[in-house]
Amino acid sequence: MxxxxxxxxxxxxxxxxxxxxxxxxxxxxxxxxxxxxxxxxxxxxxxxxxxxxxxxxxxxxxxxxxxxxxxxxxxxxxxxxxxxxxxxxxxxxxxxxxxxxxxxxxxxxxxxxxxxxxxxxxxxxxxxxxxxxxxxxxxxxxxxxxxxxxxxxxxTNWPVAYNRALLDRAGVDEIPTTGDALIAAARRLRAKGLAPVTVGGNDWTGQKLMAQIIQTFLTEEEARHVYATGDFGGRGALRGIEYFTHLRDAGVFADKAQGLTSDSMTTQFNTGEAAIQSAMSSALAKVPEQVARHTEVGGWPLADGAAHEAPTVIRAQxxxxxxxxxxxxxxxxxxxxxxxxxxxxxxxxxxxxxxxxxxxxxxxxxSTDFPLVGAAQRLGSEVSQVLLPDVYVPPAAAQPLITATSTSFTRGTSAARVRAALESAYRSA
The missing domain is CATH 3.40.190.10 (Periplasmic binding protein-like II)
Incomplete structure (x- = not known):
């Protein structure tokens, strides 16, 4: 060496x-x-x-x-x-x-x-x-x-947090486990003036959530290849990108998500302005007690034909x-x-x-004093695990991928343009 x-x-x-x-x-x-x-x-x-x-x-x-x-x-x-x-x-x-x-x-x-x-x-x-x-x-x-x-x-354990009290207020009876149910929940939440899924579309939190959604149709081996090479042209990756844009344009994400950061995301969820967030365990530990007691943790909803048997979470060491x-x-x-x-x-x-x-x-x-962290640790067969792409993405592509994320969270950006933005992040790698 x-x-x-x-x-x-x-x-x-x-x-x-x-x-x-x-x-x-x-x-x-x-x-x-x-x-x-x-x-x-x-x-x-x-x-x-x-x-x-x-x-x-x-x-x-x-x-x-x-x-x-x-x-x-x-x-x-x-x-x-x-x-x-x-x-x-x-x-x-x-x-x-x-x-x-x-x-x-x-x-x-x-x-x-x-x-x-x-x-x-x-x-x-x-x-x-x-x-x-x-x-x-x-x-x-x-x-x-x-x-x-x-x-x-x-x-880190990276599940999805659902504010049960806000979902109830919007008339959403069950935690959504499918994309269609998530879209329906988003419409009901918006009708009550509530943001559905808050996400830092302008930083690493958005990049991780998009990577999780893209993996909906990818096996672990396929996901490893995609993020190591930047080849988003395979059938599974393309379907994942299309699923992401479908959810985005259906209003699942908070307004102007492409400009939000991890701080604004956690603020929206912790103050009850948004009902759902994909949150790593360190963020779950910061959810205030008055919100945490009405919050459940689970996985990201799946689409038909998914490569996974249950809604997905990210776990990494x-x-x-x-x-x-x-x-x-x-x-x-x-x-x-x-x-x-x-x-x-x-x-x-x-x-x-x-x-x-x-x-x-x-x-x-x-983690008895951090109930959401403990609940996430107890998640078992009701969720499936997907890759945290960090250890596979070439270092030179890491920051360009975050730039591509903001473009991707902009409503109306086509799946083809999202793919092009993601692949362009790898050109200097």
Whole structure:
């Protein structure tokens, strides 16, 4: 494996010229300078630490680690959606953090291949932690070369939330399980001045929901091929696109969905303005109690001839993992202490009970204070699982796919134009 990330590698991995151009300006800033060379200071680059779900639990866990390991200091570097680019920039300066907490998506797909992070499989075995990880998580985090990109940690369950009180107000007697029933429900909801399905058609939430709907007529193997290659011309993919546009033009999605974001989506659902949303478990944990007590979770309604036996949900094990950098290898004893602590059953249980997180690790903990998260975890044969496409989409196509999503949620855009927009996202990949 190559030991460092070159500019050419970085650009090939999809980080773009912006990261390289920003290097001289950023190399002296606190986010890079704080990648401490002190062998007793472990630097963790994370998205947890502000308002991200699980942040209070994470910070409390770090405090607990410090108390038990007084000889090891932990310094957190916190970023949001820009974490990937900030990390890549710091790696170019050889000032990257020792451990990175981020999901497997877009830029991060290439990190292990280009030497920005290391294969952690040998450490997982050496430290006796493999048995703590769910088999599905090990599979999802392992690349085509057999390298384990990171220590799996957070998973996600992505069902559909239905506000039963709003459906009742509109005269919808049952949770829709078919496309026709969903269209009928949308008409009744609109007649009462309520938005049917709210979705962030201008960001990743819309991209995921559209991918879920397109998979209505795809087997898992077929879906993997479609999202790895960008070939949306097969019969199943075309039928899925047509199903999506049929639902869209029938008024299933909230007005001007192509301009909505994940924040506006959750606001509409959590305030009772919309009756339905496709929500990952971290969003379900934030549904206020007065709405949650009237909410049921299920799957996305199917159409005739679907490849699945029940309404669909997305489940994935790749929401957050602990990546080890080349700098981290130099502090591997401290990394081991930290990872052992974070993998402990009592630490893992806290994320479930205190934050309502789904975990990629084995745990008996139950999200009793987060009823919708718990209900989603209990969904069984009444739903079918489809792929989260993130680990199959080439990094260079990830952001263009979101742009294509906004076009696709614009009412009146033909199925042919939707297909063209999706396939064009792959041309630079």
């Amino acid at each position: 190559r030991s460092s990330l070159t500019r050419r590698d970085l650009l090939a991995a999809g980080s773009g010229l912006a990261a390289a151009a920003a290097l001289p300006a950023l190399s002296g800033c606190s986010s890079l300078a704080s990648a401490d060379s002190d062998p007793d200071t472990l630097v963790v680059h994370t998205q947890l630490g502000t308002t991200a779900p699980g942040s209070p639990t994470y910070l409390a866990a770090v405090d607990g680690f410090r108390e038990e390991n007084p000889g090891v200091q932990v310094k957190n570097l916190v970023n949001g959606d820009d974490l990937g680019q900030v990390y890549e920039t710091s790696r170019l300066a050889r000032k990257e953090a020792d451990v990175v907490m981020v999901n497997l998506y877009d830029k991060t797909l290439a990190w292990t291949d280009v030497g920005a992070t290391v294969d952690v499989g040998p450490y997982l075995d050496e430290w006796g932690l493999r048995g703590r990880v769910l088999p599905a998580a090990l599979a999802d985090w392992t690349d085509d070369e057999g390298r384990l990109r990171a220590f799996p940690y957070f998973a 790749t929401l957050i993992g602990f990546w080890v950098s080349p700098n981290g290898v130099r502090k591997i004893e401290q990394v081991e202490k930290f990872l052992r602590f974070m993998y402990r059953p009592d630490t893992v249980a806290r994320f479930v009970t205190e934050s309502g997180r789904d975990m990629a690790l084995r745990t008996d903990a139950v």
